[in-house]
Amino acid sequence: MNGSSTDDQSTTTETTSTVAAPVTMTPPIGSAGSVVLDQEQGLEAESRKLPSSRFKGVVPQPSGRWGAQIYEKHQRVWLGTFNEEHEAAKAYDTAVQRFRGRDAVTNLKLLPLDTEEARLEASFLNSRSKAEIVDMLRKHTYNDELEQSKRNKSLQKNPFTDRFGSGKTANAREQLFEKAVTPSDVGKLNRLVIPKQHAEKHFPLQIGNSSKGVLLHFEDIGMKVWRFRYSYWNSSQSYVLTKGWSRFVKEKNLKAGDIVSFQRSTGPDKQLYIDWKTKSASSNMNPEPIQPIRPVQMLRLFGVDILSGDNDNT
DNA sequence: ATTTGTGTTGAG
DNA sequence: TCAACACAAATG
Numbered sequence: 131m132n133g134s135s136t137d138d139q140s141t142t143t144e145t146t147s148t149v150a151a152p153v154t155m156t157p158p159i160g161s162a163g164s165v166v167l168d169q170e171q172g173l174e175a176e177s178r179k180l181p182s183s184r185f186k187g188v189v190p191q192p193s194g195r196w197g198a199q200i201y202e203k204h205q206r207v208w209l210g211t212f213n214e215e216h217e218a219a220k221a222y223d224t225a226v227q228r229f230r231g232r233d234a235v236t237n238l239k240l241l242p243l244d245t246e247e248a249r250l251e252a253s254f255l256n257s258r259s260k261a262e263i264v265d266m267l268r269k270h271t272y273n274d275e276l277e278q279s280k281r282n283k284s285l286q287k288n289p290f291t292d293r294f295g296s297g298k299t300a301n302a303r304e305q306l307f308e309k310a311v312t313p314s315d316v317g318k319l320n321r322l323v324i325p326k327q328h329a330e331k332h333f334p335l336q337i338g339n340s341s342k343g344v345l346l347h348f349e350d351i352g353m354k355v356w357r358f359r360y361s362y363w364n365s366s367q368s369y370v371l372t373k374g375w376s377r378f379v380k381e382k383n384l385k386a387g388d389i390v391s392f393q394r395s396t397g398p399d400k401q402l403y404i405d406w407k408t409k410s411a412s413s414n415m416n417p418e419p420i421q422p423i424r425p426v427q428m429l430r431l432f433g434v435d436i437l438s439g440d441n442d443n444t
Numbered sequence: 445a446t447t448t449g450t451g452t453t454g455a456g
Numbered sequence: 457t458c459a460a461c462a463c464a465a466a467t468g
Contacts, residue, residue: 182459189459193447201457208449
């Protein structure tokens with residue numbers, strides 16, 4: 131049934147190949163019915179015994195392939211069959227993270243904390259039901275769907291048309307507020323003053339945290355995450371972004387009068403976003419654009435996204 | 445004709 | 457919860 135195609139799941143060089151490519155020790159010759167296989171470690175008497183997998187959630191198949199399964203409430207959930215043992219292990223890893231959370235024990239998956247890849251995949255995982263994830267794994271389409279999700283996310287992040295055009299919020303992000311930065315906001319003070327009105331409305335501080343401050347995560351247009359310390363300064367009775375702010379000013383080459391804007395995801399994740407633009411023109415006028423936006427690429431992505439409608443999501 | 449993946453059991 | 461085993465159901 132799934133003999134070939136849709137094989138592009140892992141990063142290994144496993145290309146599409148039918149069962150006729152047995153690189154491993156498992157001989158796919160004939161089904162494990164009663165075929166006697168000598169040469170196999172001299173275990174003639176147990177020739178029909180299947181080899182155990184060293185991976186959790188992975189079981190051998192009589193065909194020589196590997197099945198993946200996970201248990202939930204005394205019940206097995208089948209995750210599909212795979213040509214390679216590690217492919218099945220990967221499927222289990224994905225499933226177990228969706229079923230039991232980020233801290234679940236996995237077989238192979240390194241847990242690159244704090245990387246954008248990890249964030250995107252975590253977001254993608256939770257945006258789908260368990261059944262949907264299982265379906266993707268069984269059909270070997272999980273990686274494709276994940277990549278497509280990433281593309282959509284990056285499109286969704288592009289606010290240029292929205293904010294410079296009509297200012298309407300058609301995205302899954304809501305505009306919180308904007309501020310024209312002052313000379314001191316981009317100067318040596320290394321801090322951004324957040325107007326009290328907006329600060330108290332959108333970034334409320336706990337009573338205990340007001341002096342100490344909290345760490346806020348913002349994502350920019352290039353999906354780069356910025357971490358700013360946010361606190362209240364009693365001396366000036368103002369709310370400020372301090373640690374981390376100067377790096378943003380430097381990288382974006384912010385000048386006095388430029389506009390910084392803050393958004394927040396309308397979804398349940400409450401992800402915060404930060405962006406900027408020059409006073410009277412688009413940010414493309416930046417002499418050193420670190421994250422150059424290419425309208426051409428954006429359009430191309432749009433086209434691909436719209437045209438690739440061959441998914442059979444339930 | 446093959447292979448899947450479910451039914452089932454027993455160990456941990 | 458987990459995998460080993462057997463085999464009816466599913467698939468080609």
